[in-house]
Amino acid sequence: MEVRANNGKGPLLFEWKPEIQTVNLIRKDMYYEVQLDEHSYCVREECPKYECKNKKSHN
Secondary structure (H helix, E strand, O other): OEEEHHHHOOOEEEEEEHHHOEEEEEEOOEEEEEEEOOOOEEEEEEEEOOOOOOOOOOO
């Protein structure tokens, strides 16, 4: 599920993948993939948004 600003028409805020409990987001031109657990989290990937190996189009 993609979450966007401006009633779904604005920039991508984050992508939620509930089946694997993962959130993908971009903050200050960095891409992060964060896996969420019940009481913790783990940053699975962190890289400049245009250099990530596992990314799709991040706009």
